[in-house]
Structure formats: structure tokens, C-alpha cells
Amino acid sequence: MSAMTQIRETFRRDQVWSFLQPAQASVDVSKDILLYVEDLNVSFDGFKAINNLNLYINDGELRCLIGANGAGKTTLMDIITGKTEPDSGSVWFGQTHNLLEQDEAAIAHLGIGRKFQKPTVFEEHTVFTNLELSLKTNKAVLPTLFARLSTQQKARIQEVLDTIGLSEQQDQMAGSLSHGQKQWLEIGMLLASDSRLLLVDEPVAGMTAEETERTAELLTSLAGKHTVVVVEHDMAFVRSIARTVTVLHQGSVLAEGTMDEIQANPDVIEVYLGEDPEGEAA
Amino acid sequence: MRLSPSSWFKRSGEPGAVVAPFVGLLLLVTLFASVGNLLFTEGSVFHVSTYTITLLGKYLCYAMLALAVDVVWGYCGILSLGHAAFFALGGYGMGMYLMRQIGDRGVYGNPILPDFMVFLNWEQLPWYWFGFDHFGFALLMALLVPGLLAFVFGWLAFRSRVTGVYLSIMTQALTYALMLAFFRNEMGFGGNNGLTDFKDILGFDLQSDTTRVALFAITAFCLSLTLLASHAIMTSRFGKVIIALRDTESRSRFLGYRTERYKVWLFVYSAVVAALAGALYVPQIGIINPGEFAPLNSIEVVIWVAIGGRGTLVGAVLGALLVNYAKTRLTAIFPDAWLFALGALFVLVTLFLPKGLIGMAGQWRARRQSGQHQNQSVEGQS
Numbered sequence: 001m002s003a004m005t006q007i008r009e010t011f012r013r014d015q016v017w018s019f020l021q022p023a024q025a026s027v028d029v030s031k032d033i034l035l036y037v038e039d040l041n042v043s044f045d046g047f048k049a050i051n052n053l054n055l056y057i058n059d060g061e062l063r064c065l066i067g068a069n070g071a072g073k074t075t076l077m078d079i080i081t082g083k084t085e086p087d088s089g090s091v092w093f094g095q096t097h098n099l100l101e102q103d104e105a106a107i108a109h110l111g112i113g114r115k116f117q118k119p120t121v122f123e124e125h126t127v128f129t130n131l132e133l134s135l136k137t138n139k140a141v142l143p144t145l146f147a148r149l150s151t152q153q154k155a156r157i158q159e160v161l162d163t164i165g166l167s168e169q170q171d172q173m174a175g176s177l178s179h180g181q182k183q184w185l186e187i188g189m190l191l192a193s194d195s196r197l198l199l200v201d202e203p204v205a206g207m208t209a210e211e212t213e214r215t216a217e218l219l220t221s222l223a224g225k226h227t228v229v230v231v232e233h234d235m236a237f238v239r240s241i242a243r244t245v246t247v248l249h250q251g252s253v254l255a256e257g258t259m260d261e262i263q264a265n266p267d268v269i270e271v272y273l274g275e276d277p278e279g280e281a282a
Numbered sequence: 283m284r285l286s287p288s289s290w291f292k293r294s295g296e297p298g299a300v301v302a303p304f305v306g307l308l309l310l311v312t313l314f315a316s317v318g319n320l321l322f323t324e325g326s327v328f329h330v331s332t333y334t335i336t337l338l339g340k341y342l343c344y345a346m347l348a349l350a351v352d353v354v355w356g357y358c359g360i361l362s363l364g365h366a367a368f369f370a371l372g373g374y375g376m377g378m379y380l381m382r383q384i385g386d387r388g389v390y391g392n393p394i395l396p397d398f399m400v401f402l403n404w405e406q407l408p409w410y411w412f413g414f415d416h417f418g419f420a421l422l423m424a425l426l427v428p429g430l431l432a433f434v435f436g437w438l439a440f441r442s443r444v445t446g447v448y449l450s451i452m453t454q455a456l457t458y459a460l461m462l463a464f465f466r467n468e469m470g471f472g473g474n475n476g477l478t479d480f481k482d483i484l485g486f487d488l489q490s491d492t493t494r495v496a497l498f499a500i501t502a503f504c505l506s507l508t509l510l511a512s513h514a515i516m517t518s519r520f521g522k523v524i525i526a527l528r529d530t531e532s533r534s535r536f537l538g539y540r541t542e543r544y545k546v547w548l549f550v551y552s553a554v555v556a557a558l559a560g561a562l563y564v565p566q567i568g569i570i571n572p573g574e575f576a577p578l579n580s581i582e583v584v585i586w587v588a589i590g591g592r593g594t595l596v597g598a599v600l601g602a603l604l605v606n607y608a609k610t611r612l613t614a615i616f617p618d619a620w621l622f623a624l625g626a627l628f629v630l631v632t633l634f635l636p637k638g639l640i641g642m643a644g645q646w647r648a649r650r651q652s653g654q655h656q657n658q659s660v661e662g663q664s
Contacts, residue, residue, distance in 0.1 A: 108538035
């Protein structure tokens with residue numbers, strides 16, 4: 001009898017066998033949550049970089065992550081993008097994609113783009129080529145060998161160039177750009193790749209006040225169409241863009257809420273903001 | 283992959299843009315040398331001796347090997363110190379065919395077994411020698427076996443993300459291990475004497491002038507083809523990804539490129555080019571022995587590429603031609619001084635010409651252009 005039940009279960013007509021399901025199925029956000037991070041733990045040589053961390057990112061929101069050095073912000077990004085393997089816990093993209101089972105390239109294909117803390121662009125390529133390589137295309141070896149730019153793709157690159165304000169520099173080597181321009185180009189590369197989730201690590205480090213302001217505008221305009229997670233130290237910048245802020249401390253979430261709530265939170269004041277408010281200002 | 287002629291001439295100021303003119307020049311020189319050997323008799327101004335033809339053919343094989351190293355080192359940053367292994371394996375593949383072609387004309391007159399096997403009292407041909415009496419099969423194996431070795435080696439190394447100096451040491455170990463293996467008589471490749479005493483190829487006498495010229499011309503043709511193919515690959519989006527991952531591999535990975543696969547296929551391509559060079563080298567030189575696997579050979583190739591200018595294709599070819607010409611001349615005058623000269627050359631190039639001879643030409647042109655700009659602006663002001 002149990003064999004019969006098992007067979008019935010196996011051949012249920014309302015389900016598709018897992019190995020027959022397309023691997024690149026669209027991201028299921030029917031619960032309005034794009035990224036689920038649950039009970040995550042990572043330690044490096046006994047140091048707990050991530051400690052029982054839980055984090056949910058809604059689809060289309062702009063979220064800021066703040067926290068002192070060593071709070072686990074960059075490690076968290078490494079785990080989401082597949083660079084680091086956690087000791088335990090789960091990370092799901094939508095409801096159907098388990099990110100811990102996939103490598104960096106597959107995760108990028110799903111639509112998670114990442115901007116590094118230190119601007120990382122292809123210095124030996126022109127700005128245009130940098131964007132060309134970032135486009136959302138088939139990135140297997142043979143299709144890439146015979147790839148040619150279509151008119152739509154060219155138009156898309158121009159569009160991104162306009163958005164990041166580097167149209168005039170498109171034929172320049174990326175290595176000759178200023179620090180701020182490199183940061184912009186890297187954000188542009190995420191845009192060109194049509195990533196659904198943008199993980200942006202310290203986007204305004206080393207930028208002038210004016211550049212910072214334009215970056216803030218850009219990131220706010222991206223939210224909605226994309227989901228943006230920003231890691232930043234610059235509190236003024238966070239205040240200017242943030243709707244929801246998550247404070248990390250020693251590898252776990254300390255508080256979550258609007259900027260005002262965060263600033264009023266006694267725990268946060270104690271461990272982060274309150275350390276030396278005057279020092280921050282100076 | 284862009285194959286339209288316009289892309290070959292594009293960006294004329296940059297290194298690598300001279301591929302098409304260079305190939306034209308190469309084919310022209312080949313034509314003149316061939317005609318000079320076959321049509322003009324000795325004593326004529328246009329006469330080219332058969333010795334020179336064979337020497338040129340050898341240089342071109344080395345140039346193709348340098349091209350193979352440049353493709354992985356210059357464009358992808360994989361410093362292979364073992365490319366002579368693929369070259370030698372290709373050579374052995376061709377050598378086995380030529381060995382079977384000797385037939386019963388060997389010293390022992392055995393129609394099946396090569397001389398060294400008779401000498402070792404072997405009764406029959408080892409299984410891996412079967413089929414090598416067919417030229418097509420032998421050529422296929424000469425390219426396939428090195429390609430397969432490169433695939434397995436590259437797959438293991440790049441998947442484990444081995445890079446830099448560790449990878450170089452591993453390639454060095456690979457060629458050294460193969461050298462030791464091929465030195466053993468039991469391997470069935472002629473031990474330290476290698477394969478030699480070749481008589482003919484596809485029925486043509488290897489000693490005749492016509493065959494020599496034909497081999498030289500085929501080598502020049504193959505070099506041109508690989509040069510154009512490499513240029514097409516490197517200007518395609520695949521090539522752009524290769525350069526991108528050389529500079530920041532993690533960034534390429536986070537953009538969705540499986541970088542290890544790109545590296546493996548580039549490495550396989552490079553190995554096949556090296557093997558083709560080896561297969562063309564052996565009938566012209568007339569011998570292949572385990573000495574070709576020597577680690578020093580692979581290091582010498584890297585020096586040719588560095589001198590010519592890495593990441594420029596044409597630079598690697600030029601470097602190989604110039605250094606080998608210098609070697610031929612210098613070893614004739616001071617046989618002992620050559621290695622010192624090579625070492626000194628390498629140090630000087632590394633210190634003063636980081637981009638090699640091609641890079642120097644680029645710098646010189648840039649300086650002349652900026653000089654002209656200054657002159658113009660001065661004239662404009664006055």
C-alpha cells in the first residue's frame with residue numbers, strides 16, 4: 001500500500017519533477033520579498049563574522065546597511081554573491097532559488113549585481129566595452145566568441161552612458177577615469193546587466209560632495225525598478241537616501257527601521273552612533 | 283568574431299593592429315624565398331640556399347610557438363613555463379608518422395617495427411603506434427593529444443583557481459615530467475635518441491629542395507592563419523572577456539562569466555597552436571627527442587615573447603624571429619656566450635622596454651605625435 005502511495009506521490013499530476021523544471025525559472029516574488037537570509041552563520045578561524053543573521057529585503061526597496069568595521073557587511077555580500085560559503089543558514093532569492101547551491105556566475109545570471117568597495121572596472125578596456133561586457137547576454141564561451149552588438153544593445157549602452165554621465169568618456173580607457181567616475185562606471189555596469197538586485201558597497205567613498213549628491217539621486221531613482229542594497233559609512237548620505245536602514249553589529253542585525261527610529265534606538269546609540277557623535281561630525 | 287578586413291586595420295596606432303600588413307609581408311617574403319630557391323641557380327643574386335630555407339622554416343615554427351605563449355600569457359596572464367611540452371608532443375605525433383614511413387628502409391629492414399624497437403627486441407608494435415602510418419590520423423593525434431592534455435591540465439588547475447606563480451611552477455613540472463617519461467626506453471618513443479632518420483613525407487623525399495620549400499611555405503601559411511585567427515579571437519567579445527578576467531577576475535565572475543571555462547578553452551587553443559608548430563618543425567629539422575621537453579626551452583619562448591612585446595601577437599612572432607636569428611649568428615661566433623647574451627637581453631627588456639619592441643615602436647610614435655602637436659600649438663600661438 002505504501003508503495004502505491006509513493007508512486008501516486010511521484011506521479012502527481014499537479015507537479016513537475018524537479019529535474020524537469022527549467023533551471024533559469026523566473027524569480028518568484030509573490031510574497032513581495034526578494035531576498036531571504038535566515039539563520040546565517042560564518043566564522044573565519046574562530047572569529048564569528050556572521051552570527052545568526054536574519055534579513056529580508058522587499059522587492060523594489062532601497063535598503064541601507066550600516067555598521068562599524070567588522071560588523072559583517074562585506075561578508076554578507078560575499079555570501080549572497082556566492083564568493084563565500086556559510087557554515088549554516090539559508091539564502092533564497094525569491095521563493096524558488098537557493099543561492100547557496102549556485103556559483104558566482106549562476107547567481108549573476110539570476111540577476112544579482114554587485115559593486116565592490118574599491119571601484120573595480122576593466123581598466124584596459126574603454127568605458128563602452130566595460131558596459132558591453134556587462135550586458136545581459138548569453139555568457140557561455142561559444143556565443144561570446146561569435147557575439148556582435150545589436151542595435152538595441154548599442155542603444156541600451158548609450159542609455160546607461162547617459163544615466164551615469166559618461167557619454168563623453170565612452171572611448172576612454174576605464175583606467176584613466178577619476179575615482180568617482182570609476183564608481184559611476186561600476187554602477188553603470190550593474191545597470192547594463194539589468195540586475196534585479198543591486199548590492200552596492202560604499203558607493204560614495206572618495207567622491208566629492210557634488211558627485212555624492214548625484215549618486216544619491218541615481219540610487220533613489222533606481223529603487224522600484226530594481227531592488228537596491230547599499231552599504232555605506234557616510235551617515236549624511238544614508239540619511240539622504242534611506243527609507244529603511246538595517247544596523248549590523250558583530251555579525252547580526254541590531255536594529256531595523258527608518259533613520260529616525262534608528263537614531264532614537266538606545267542599542268544603536270550605545271554601539272554605533274553614540275560612540276562619539278562629535279567625532280562623527282568632525 | 284569579426285573577420286571583416288576593416289577591423290584588421292582599425293586603431294592603427296595600437297599594437298596588434300599591424301596583423302594584416304604583417305601577414306602580407308610574411309607571405310611575400312615566403313614567395314621570394316621559395317622562388318629564389320627553386321628558380322634561381324647558385325651564384326645568382328636572388329638565389330636562396332636550401333639551408334636558409336630550412337632555417338627560416340625553423341624560425342617560423344618557433345614564431346608559431348611564441349604566438350601560442352603570447353595568447354595565454356599576454357592576453358590572459360597565464361605565464362606558462364611548459365608550452366614546449368605541447369610543441370614536443372605535436373612533434374612526436376608527426377615523428378611517429380615519419381617513422382612508420384621509413385618502412386623496411388631502416389637499418390634492420392623490418393617493415394613494421396622502427397629500428398629502435400627491433401634493437402630493444404620488441405616483437406610487435408605497441409598499441410599506441412597503430413594508425414600512425416596514416417598521415418591524417420597522425421596529424422589529428424598530433425593536435426588532439428596536446429589539446430586533450432591542455433584541457434585536462436587546464437580544467438584541473440583553473441577550476442581549483444590556481445593562478446600566478448603556482449600555475450607557472452605546475453606547467454614547468456608538467457614539461458619536466460614528460461621529459462623524464464620520454465627519456466625512458468620502455469615508453470616506446472625511442473628513449474633519449476628520440477625519432478630520427480626520416481626518409482619521406484606523403485611519398486615526397488624529405489631531402490629534396492622542393493619538399494623543403496613546400497614545408498617552409500606551408501609553415502608560413504599556417505603561421506599566417508594562426509596569426510589571423512588569434513587576432514580575430516582576441517578582438518571578439520571572447521577576447522575582451524579574456525583581457526577583462528586577466529585584470530580583475532572576480533569582477534568578470536560577478537558579471538556572470540564562468541572564467542575558468544574561458545581560460546581552459548584559451549589554453550587548449552594555445553596548446554593546439556603550439557602542437558601544430560611542433561608537427562611542422564619535425565619534418566624540417568629531421569629529429570625529435572626528449573630534449574625538446576626541457577624546461578629551459580619553454581622559458582626561452584617566454585623570453586622571445588617578452589622581447590617582442592606581449593599581448594601584441596605580431597610582437598611575439600617578431601621576437602621569436604629576431605632572437606633566433608641572433609642565436610644562430612651568436613652561437614656561430616661565441617658558442618658559450620649565447621645564454622649570457624639571452625639573459626642580459628631579458629633583463630634589459632624587462633627594465634627598459636616593459637612592452638617589448640612593439641611597445642617601443644608605439645611609444646616612439648606617440649612621442650612623435652605629441653611633438654607635432656606641440657609644434658602646431660606653438661605655431662598657432664605665434
